[in-house]
Amino acid sequence: MAERNNMKEQILRTSGVNPLKCMRCGKCSATCPAYDEMEYHPHQFVYMVETGDIEPLLNSESFYKCLTCFACVDRCPRSVEPAKLVEAARLMVIREQGKNRLKPDDIPAQLDEDMPQQLLVSALRKYSK
Amino acid sequence: MKVSYFPGCTLKNKAKDLDTYARRCAEVLGITMEEIENWQCCGGVFSTAKDEIASKLSSVRALAYAAEKEQILVSVCSACHNVLKQTNHAMQNDADFALRVNNYCAPDMAYHGETQVMHYLELLRDVVGFDKIREKVVNPLTGKKIGAYYGCLLLRPGKTMQMDDVENPRIMEDFIRAIGAEPVVYAMRNECCGGYVTLEDKNLAAKTSAAVLDNAAAGGAELLVTACPLCRYNLVKNGGRDLPVVYFTELLAEALGVLDATQGVKEENNG
Numbered sequence: 589m590a591e592r593n594n595m596k597e598q599i600l601r602t603s604g605v606n607p608l609k610c611m612r613c614g615k616c617s618a619t620c621p622a623y624d625e626m627e628y629h630p631h632q633f634v635y636m637v638e639t640g641d642i643e644p645l646l647n648s649e650s651f652y653k654c655l656t657c658f659a660c661v662d663r664c665p666r667s668v669e670p671a672k673l674v675e676a677a678r679l680m681v682i683r684e685q686g687k688n689r690l691k692p693d694d695i696p697a698q699l700d701e702d703m704p705q706q707l708l709v710s711a712l713r714k715y716s717k
Numbered sequence: 718m719k720v721s722y723f724p725g726c727t728l729k730n731k732a733k734d735l736d737t738y739a740r741r742c743a744e745v746l747g748i749t750m751e752e753i754e755n756w757q758c759c760g761g762v763f764s765t766a767k768d769e770i771a772s773k774l775s776s777v778r779a780l781a782y783a784a785e786k787e788q789i790l791v792s793v794c795s796a797c798h799n800v801l802k803q804t805n806h807a808m809q810n811d812a813d814f815a816l817r818v819n820n821y822c823a824p825d826m827a828y829h830g831e832t833q834v835m836h837y838l839e840l841l842r843d844v845v846g847f848d849k850i851r852e853k854v855v856n857p858l859t860g861k862k863i864g865a866y867y868g869c870l871l872l873r874p875g876k877t878m879q880m881d882d883v884e885n886p887r888i889m890e891d892f893i894r895a896i897g898a899e900p901v902v903y904a905m906r907n908e909c910c911g912g913y914v915t916l917e918d919k920n921l922a923a924k925t926s927a928a929v930l931d932n933a934a935a936g937g938a939e940l941l942v943t944a945c946p947l948c949r950y951n952l953v954k955n956g957g958r959d960l961p962v963v964y965f966t967e968l969l970a971e972a973l974g975v976l977d978a979t980q981g982v983k984e985e986n987n988g
Contacts, residue, residue, distance in 0.1 A: 602766045621909045621925050625918065653921065656762055657909035658873035662883050672765045679766050690916075698916055702954060704946035705726040706796050710761030710913035713772065 595642040595680070603676035607638035609666045616660035616670045626650040630660045630670040637673050651678040652689060652715065682717050689715035720840070721783035721790045722750035725797035726758045732794070732946040738966035739793045739837055741975050745853060746845045750791060753782050759800040762913070770817050776804035777818055781828040789844075793837040793966065795870040795945035799878070802834045806877045836871065838888050838944065838965070839880060847895040855974040857897025864901040864938030865889030866929065866962070868948040869909045883907065889942065892965060896972035903936035905929045910951040919955060926956035934960055942968060 600606075616630035617623055628636065628650045636645055645651070654674045661669045681687055690711055728736035743750050757775035764772060779801060783790035792798040808815050809830030819827050835843070841850060867886055875883035886907060890900035908929060911922030930952060933941055942965040943949050952962045970976040 602768050604765075604767050621911075622914070622921060624924075625921050653914060653918070655869075655909045655912040655914055655925075657869035657912065659869065659909065662873050662875050669765075675765050679764075679769070700954075702731070702950055704731040704950050706732075706761050706794065706945075706947045707913055707916060707950065709726060709758055710796065710947070711916045713760050713762050713764070714913060715917075 592640050592642065595646075596637060596640045598680060599637055599642065599673060599676045602679060603669075603672040605634075605637075605669055605672045605676075607634045607668065607673070610634045610638070610668045611666055613665060615663055615665065616668070619659045619663050621657060621659065622653040622655055625653040630674070633673045633677070634668055634670050637677075642677070645677050646681055650674075651681075654678070656714070678714070679717075682715065688717065691716065718747060718844070719749045719751055719788060720835075721779075721786055721788040722752050723756055723759070723779050723790060723792045723797055723801060724752060725756075725792060725794045727796075727946040728794055732949075732964065735793050735944070735946065735964045735966050738964070738970035738976070742966060742969045742973055743837075743840075745973050745975060746841075746850065748840070748845065751786075751788070753779055756782075759797045761796050761800070763800045763803040767811065767814065770814065770821070773800075773804045773807070774818065774821070776801050777808065777822070777828055778826070780805055780808070780830075780832045780834070781822075781826050783832045784828060789833045789835050789840070791835050791837055791840055793944060795836070795868060795943075796947065798834070798836040798944075799870040803874075803877050805830055805832060805834050836880060836944070838871075838892060841892060841895075841969075842888055847891050850892075850895045850969075851897075854896055854972045856972055858968065858972055859897050861898040862901050862937050862939045863893045863898045863968070864903055864933040864936065864941045865893060865906055866910075866933070866941045866943045866948060866952070867907045868943065868945050869907065869912075870945060872907055889965065892969075893942070896968055898968075901933065901936045901938040903933045903938065905932040910945075910948045911955065912947060912951070915951055915955060922951050923955040923957060926951045926954075927958065930956040930958040930960050934958060 915922035
């Protein structure tokens with residue numbers, strides 16, 4: 589239980605989000621362009637953090653599908669800003685030693701000649717520490 | 718007038734047209750873009766994590782450089798602009814973040830959010846003025862139906878970016894009118910292209926990009942303009958449709974008569 593509360597506190601502190609503001613309208617998930625690809629959707633992130641059910645979020649790949657497009661942030665009528673919870677959960681995983689999702693050595697195999705540098709630096713920021 | 722200019726990694730490489738024409742057009746419009754010395758990559762995306770400090774230092778250094786010169790900090794790439802503006806906002810409004818940054822950077826540097834950050838489009842609208850641009854146009858793109866593609870980084874989060882109405886923007890449409898063309902307003906113009914997730918999930922990017930292109934084409938757009946190299950990449954590469962997507966600076970250069978002879982949508986069209 590202590591561990592569970594600790595993880596919740598860490599996510600709240602890192603994100604600065606107050607999930608209690610959520611009124612469960614689901615607009616965040618309705619507007620999310622990555623919705624179909626996620627096991628846990630933005631509104632579920634909010635509820636699961638609120639109830640301290642963090643572990644399934646950390647074991648799922650859902651946060652790697654978030655595009656950081658801020659649609660859920662701007663369209664939330666209660667300014668809960670779900671994307672910040674997604675970011676905090678992702679960081680909780682990749683900040684751990686050996687948990688990088690993307691390694692620089694993986695990149696050459698994925699390159700094509702038109703790929704902008706912006707794509708690579710952004711992906712490294714999101715998938716690696 | 719002189720402004721500090723943060724080009725960013727992609728404008729020095731895959732998106733040279735975004736950089737070259739931005740500088741060239743600025744000169745025509747009476748603005749000199751002075752590239753920041755020894756600028757470092759912005760990182761492409763701003764982390765919303767409050768305890769993420771080190772990855773934002775390159776942006777703070779750029780902001781402090783402009784503050785010292787008492788210049789506006791201008792960028793053309795949507796991503797650089799987003800990161801610089803969000804970092805500046807954090808320096809102004811998050812006292813804990815600002816303290817940590819300044820403790821780390823002392824004694825060489827102290828910064829408290831003094832710099833005004835502008836996207837090149839804001840520079841055109843708020844400093845130059847679209848009316849003035851209209852006067853300088855020598856080669857109006859008359860009859861061309863152009864869709865503005867904002868994507869997400871230019872506008873969101875709205876309360877920080879404060880560029881335009883996040884759901885009903887008009888800055889790019891006004892730009893399109895200023896160069897003599899006709900804007901096509903379509904619903905998906907501020908929805909995401911798929912961003913960096915394209916690196917590991919092409920299907921997701923194909924879906925999001927196709928939704929944008931299909932919607933723009935249904936509205937009658939012959940051409941899309943963007944300020945973001947990653948948007949352009951995703952739309953062209955993954956959008957599954959032959960709708961040209963160009964940087965807005967190329968069209969500005971064409972309208973102002975400073976485009977290189979080998980390029981140009983108007984010539985292509987007439988040919």
